[in-house]
Amino acid sequence: AQSVSQHNHHVILSEAASLELGCNYSYGGTVNLFWYVQYPGQHLQLLLKYFSGDPLVKGIKGFEAEFIKSKFSFNLRKPSVQWSDTAEYFCAVNYLNTGGFKTIFGAGTRLFVKA
Amino acid sequence: EAGVAQSPRYKIIEKRQSVAFWCNPISGHATLYWYQQILGQGPKLLIQFQNNGVVDDSQLPKDRFSAERLKGVDSTLKIQPAKLEDSAVYLCASSNRQGIYEQYFGPGTRLTVT
Numbered sequence: 001a002q003s004v005s006q007h008n009h010h011v012i013l014s015e016a017a018s019l020e021l022g023c024n025y026s027y028g029g030t031v032n033l034f035w036y037v038q039y040p041g042q043h044l045q046l047l048l049k050y051f052s053g054d055p056l057v058k059g060i061k062g063f064e065a066e067f068i069k070s071k072f073s074f075n076l077r078k079p080s081v082q083w084s085d086t087a088e089y090f091c092a093v094n095y096l097n098t099g100g101f102k103t104i105f106g107a108g109t110r111l112f113v114k115a
Numbered sequence: 116e117a118g119v120a121q122s123p124r125y126k127i128i129e130k131r132q133s134v135a136f137w138c139n140p141i142s143g144h145a146t147l148y149w150y151q152q153i154l155g156q157g158p159k160l161l162i163q164f165q166n167n168g169v170v171d172d173s174q175l176p177k178d179r180f181s182a183e184r185l186k187g188v189d190s191t192l193k194i195q196p197a198k199l200e201d202s203a204v205y206l207c208a209s210s211n212r213q214g215i216y217e218q219y220f221g222p223g224t225r226l227t228v229t
Contacts, residue, residue, distance in 0.1 A: 004157075032215045043118070044158075044206070044220040051215040090157050094214060100170035101213035103148070105157035 002027045004093050006106035013081050014114045021076040021109050023091030032094040032101075033074040035065055039087045047089070050074065061085070083115045117141065119221035121207050127227045133195035136224045140188070140209030146170075147184055148218060149192050150206040158206055164190065165213065197228045 007022035025031065035047040048059025055067040065076045074091060091106040120139040128134050140147050145166050150158035161180065162172040166187040175182070179198070184190040194201055204225050208218040 006157075009155075034217070036220075043222055044208075046217045049215070049217065092157075096214070097171070100163065100165060102163075102171055103160060103218070105150075105159070107155070107157045 002093070002095070002102075002104055004091055004104050004106040006089075006091055006109050008109050009107065010110045010112070012112045012114065015083055016080045017113075019076070019078040019081045019085070019111070021089055021091075021111070023074045023076065023106060025072050025074070025091075025093040025104075027072075027093060027095045029095060033065075033067060034092040034094065035059065035063070035074075035076050036090045036092060036105075037087050038090070044090065047076070081111075081113050083113050085111060086113045087111060119207055119209055119219050121205075121221035121224055123224055124222060125225050125227075127229065128197055130199055130228050131196040133193065134197055134226065135191055135193045136205050136207075136226075138190045138192070138207030138221060140190070140207070141219055144209035144211055144219070145187070146210045146213050146216075147190050148206075148208040148210075149182055149190070150208065152204045152206055152223070154203070161192070161205075163213075170213070194226075197226075199228050202226060202228045 003026045005024045032051040034049045037047045038044045050057045058064045094103045147164045149161045152158045163170040164184040167184045182192045204223040206223045207221045210216040210218045
């Protein structure tokens, strides 16, 4: 079965620190990649996505992610985090399976930013 | 535009009882997803509809779970009978199409089975 691994379940940072959240997946074919975020008390929402072209993609609120095909990775980065970035972050991989596209989510990383 | 609506938001039932969840996707979205999210884990796809046809239900425990999508719009997910391990948040999401398209999530239904 295909899988998505997020390396850190909990991350605590101080404001202005840099952030990198790891995401690795197992599917060897063509993939579409997503990072979703869930702020406290809110719905899951899209942060950014990659499906083709420039492997460095930029999303909302200063986040970016880099797709490295050879490493099966799609790590999320932000150069300087803010208290408002406190949330849970999910990596998701979408690939073409028999019958249609299938989406698998990682277990999530809880980020807490200290003011 | 209105988001994905789900009801109820919370439900507490005893094991062996039945429960149903309802989802109204964003207007015009052809693809609808039901996910189960157990505490500390990521969302796990239970069933995916394209219009009113099932695309993927490989992880749906069909002996107790069922789902339908009425006329390609609203959807209901039912559990009968419930087990303790069904305690989770049930998320509904919709998207324009499959693949590269973003999924829009509802607020979820938190189910507690006692």
